[in-house]
Amino acid sequence: MPALTLENLVVRYGATTAVAGLSLVADEGTVTALIGPNGAGKTSTVEVCAGLRTATSGQVTVLGTRLPVVGGPAAALHDRVGVMLQDGGLYTSAAPLQLVTYIASLYRRPEDPRTLLESVGVDPGTRTAIRRLSGGEQQRVKCALALVGRPDLVFLDEPTAGLDPLARRGIHDLVRALTDRGCTVVLTTHLMDDVERLADHVVVVARGRAVRSGSVRELVGDEDTITFRGPLHVDVSDLRAALPPDYSVAEEHPGHYRVVGAAEPMVLSAIASWSAQHGSPMAELSVGRRSLEDVVIDLIGEQA
């Protein structure tokens, strides 16, 4: 059952279109990652879903309730949705426990603030003002604030930005624990490692619309990527002709080529022959799977 449905969402700021017809579905108890370049419309989308902004057009349904909430208690919906904002959002003169305790008082079924702070790695006993905490600690306080209402749906906007590897791992564990208890997580991030580790479903957003969606495996595909060093600036059409028709060939950087397709002996032989024919024996051959980052860069490049 979907916890979040966006249908043809459009968000405009004056003459600027931030979101241009985005549609997606986030199922209950799953992690959906929204990824894309800066300015792709991810944060605007989260703001609409969190009730901070009204959509210009399109339909947004959060936990079965159509937004914006008209003639009903929006508080009932906010009670079930947690949001971790990308920028700011903290009363920095307060100590972490004071702030989390206050925010907990607004919810019907809050987490215990002390336990929650401990779980995200912040000492609940500290009297240090939030503004004096490190960036990573502030990030963890923001994470605690998003979770203190024990949400059924949580939006995490760049949750691991600025965190050290250990703290990032902690956030990963936290997200898994959330989905284990049935919470739906919508994650926006630029860190592909987060996506590969956490996301059940990925939506690649560019220029305000979804350009591809699916699981990480579906996006990355099963094809091998063959990279090698060869001749400089040579027309690759004859290499493409020598390979099976579903293979792609590109000179990614001067003299550095990428072939996408199964790394069969016949293919490697064709590449070596082509390279030698053009006066530069094949070198630095490597075979592997395409990374999610490669896929995303390609998709974004196609939209540019």
Next chain:
Amino acid sequence: MTTDPTTTAGLPERAARRPRQRAIAHARWETRLLLRNGEQLLLTFAIPIGLLLALSLTTMFSVASGANRVPNALATVLAVSVISSAFASLAIATGFERRSGALRFLGTTPLSRSELLGGKFGATAVVTILSCAAAVIVAVLLGWHPSSASAWAIPVVVLGTAAFAAWGMALAGLLRAEAVLAVANGLFLVLIMFGGVIIPPASLPGPLGAVASWLPSGALADALRACLVDQQAPAPLTFVVLGVWLAVGAGVAGRTFRWS
């Protein structure tokens, strides 16, 4: 970092929080923040008491003499406290809360816009009343004897706080944080000096005096002088003026408020 916070039992589930409970929770939170802020304490307590001492014990801005000096100074200081806490401080704090994203985050919680505004007004009222109480205590120590008419100061201060708080929130909604800082401080000084607070509207030159009477600052200070200095009920017109400013300010604040 441990790894499984969501298996904790959390606090006991309670009935859905009522809007009033959330507004009170926010008022308590804001009051706590205000009273922990050193600059705010200076504005709320130190400056009004210093001004009360200066006006009572020196001839600075003297518009009264003899036995009237302390009650006159008290009326002025109460008006200054209201304008300082409910207008300038509230507008500046709200503007910077918006800039820091704190308001934006609150917009994602069950706290509604009206609960936030109610909570801010509650916190401002508490701080203003504390500030006024401190000034009254110092005035008594300086020899002031309250009369039965002095009790009128309570509704006057409450109404004045509401009117100025509405305009503080309106200003915070209309301008960016830096502009709020400049405009709120500038207006505060103008209202104190030329808005009928330190110098009564009747003593201001010609058109300035006429305008000051219709300003919330002039109405507030006149009403306070009536009950504290003249020992009589304030003129009904002063309540009308404050009420109109409150209604218009609340309308503007409601229309211009935004979370981010």
